[in-house]
Amino acid sequence: MRAVRLTGPGKLELMDIPVPEPGPGEVRIAVGATGACHSDLHILDAPAGIYPVPMTLGHEIAGTVDRPGDGVTAWQPGDRAAIYGIQGCGHCRGCLTGRENQCREVPVGGIGLSRDGGLAEYVVVPASRLLPTGDLELTQAAPLTDAGLTPYHAVELARPALRPGTFCVVIGIGGLGHMAVQILAATTAVTIIAVDTSDAALELAKRVGAHHTVRSDADAADRIRGLVGDPPDGADVVLDFVGVDATTRLGRTVVATGGHLLLVGLGGGQLTLKPTAEEPPPVPLEVTARIPFWGTRAELREVIALARQGRVHTEVETFPLEEAVRAYERLRAGGIRGRAVIVP
Numbered sequence: 001m002r003a004v005r006l007t008g009p010g011k012l013e014l015m016d017i018p019v020p021e022p023g024p025g026e027v028r029i030a031v032g033a034t035g036a037c038h039s040d041l042h043i044l045d046a047p048a049g050i051y052p053v054p055m056t057l058g059h060e061i062a063g064t065v066d067r068p069g070d071g072v073t074a075w076q077p078g079d080r081a082a083i084y085g086i087q088g089c090g091h092c093r094g095c096l097t098g099r100e101n102q103c104r105e106v107p108v109g110g111i112g113l114s115r116d117g118g119l120a121e122y123v124v125v126p127a128s129r130l131l132p133t134g135d136l137e138l139t140q141a142a143p144l145t146d147a148g149l150t151p152y153h154a155v156e157l158a159r160p161a162l163r164p165g166t167f168c169v170v171i172g173i174g175g176l177g178h179m180a181v182q183i184l185a186a187t188t189a190v191t192i193i194a195v196d197t198s199d200a201a202l203e204l205a206k207r208v209g210a211h212h213t214v215r216s217d218a219d220a221a222d223r224i225r226g227l228v229g230d231p232p233d234g235a236d237v238v239l240d241f242v243g244v245d246a247t248t249r250l251g252r253t254v255v256a257t258g259g260h261l262l263l264v265g266l267g268g269g270q271l272t273l274k275p276t277a278e279e280p281p282p283v284p285l286e287v288t289a290r291i292p293f294w295g296t297r298a299e300l301r302e303v304i305a306l307a308r309q310g311r312v313h314t315e316v317e318t319f320p321l322e323e324a325v326r327a328y329e330r331l332r333a334g335g336i337r338g339r340a341v342i343v344p
Contacts, residue, residue: 002344003120004324005054010044012057012325020116020124022069027127029081032138034118035060036327036340037146037175042266043113044328051114058119058342059085059112062133062141072127081130082141082304083118084297085110101153101294108293118142119324121344131301134308141304143175143314143339146294148303150264151180151239153295155187158237158260164189167228169254171216172241172265173201175339178208178315180239185209186311193227193235195220195250200337204315216250224254232257232284243267258286316341
C-alpha cells in the first residue's frame with residue numbers, strides 16, 4: 001500500500017509498504033480521509049530521536065472498518081468510524097476518569113505520533129479508539145478528531161465562564177479557530193470576537209458565527225477593548241489558537257480580571273505570570289491560564305453529534321495522497337483556508 005512516511009527530521013516520503021495486519025483487539029481501517037495538522041509540522045521539525053522513524057504521519061483519521069482482529073466483536077467490515085488518536089496507559093488517575101489526554105504514565109503520543117497514522121491506504125488501531133460517524137462524509141469526520149475536538153475541549157474547560165452577556169475572543173481563525181467559533185455559536189450565548197491577520201479568515205469567521213471581527217495588528221487590543229470595556233473589565237475568555245508572543249500578549253492585554261486564558265496554539269510564545277502588588281501585573285489578578293491538550297473520547301462523541309446535527313461544519317481543502325507533501329508546504333506557508341484533508 002502507499003503511505004506518507006516520516007523518514008528523518010524534515011523528511012516526508014511517499015512509499016510502498018506492506019498492508020498492516022490487525023492483532024488481537026485491533027481493527028484495520030481503510031482510510032477515507034486524514035487531516036493535516038500544524039502538530040505534524042512540529043513532528044517534521046523535531047530533532048532526531050524525538051519521534052520514531054520510519055513512521056506514517058496523520059492523527060486526524062476517519063475511514064471504514066476493513067478487518068477486525070481477534071476478539072473484536074463491536075465492529076464489522078463496512079462500519080464507518082472516526083479514530084480517537086490518544087493512547088494513554090489505561091490505569092492512571094487521568095485515564096481511569098476518562099481523561100486520557102491527561103495520562104500521567106505515557107508521554108504525549110498516539111496514532112500518527114508514536115505509531116503509524118492515517119496518511120496511508122490502511123491503518124491499524126486499537127478497537128477502543130473508534131467512534132461511529134453515521135452518515136457523515138469522511139472528509140468531514142476526520143478533522144473532528146482534532147480540529148473539532150481540541151477547541152471543543154478548550155470550550156468545555158472554560159464553559160462556566162461562557163455565560164449569556166459575556167465575551168469570548170478567538171485568536172487565529174485557522175483549522176481549529178474556525179471550529180471554535182462554530183462550537184461557541186452552537187453551544188453558548190456569548191458574544192464572539194474573532195481575531196486574525198487574514199481578511200479571508202475573518203470573512204470565514206463572520207460566516208460561521210462570529211459577532212465581531214478584528215484584524216490582528218498594532219491596534220487590535222484597542223479595538224477589542226472598545227467592545228469588551230476598559231480594565232479591570234474585559235474578555236471573559238480568550239482562546240489563543242496561535243500561541244506566539246504577539247498573541248499571548250494580546251490575550252493578556254484584553255482579558256478581564258478573573259477571566260480565562262486558554263493557550264491552544266503551539267507557536268512557542270511565552271506568558272509571564274507575576275504576582276505583584278507594586279505594579280500592574282502582566283496578567284490581571286484572578287485570571288486562570290490553561291494549556292488544553294486534545295480532548296476526551298466523550299467529548300469527541302459530542303463533537304461528532306454536533307456535526308451530524310449540522311451545527312458544525314469543517315471548511316476543507318482536499319488533496320490526494322500523492323500531494324500530501326505539497327499540502328504540508330501550503331499549511332506551513334499559511335495558504336490553507338480551514339483544514340487540509342488528504343484522501344487516498
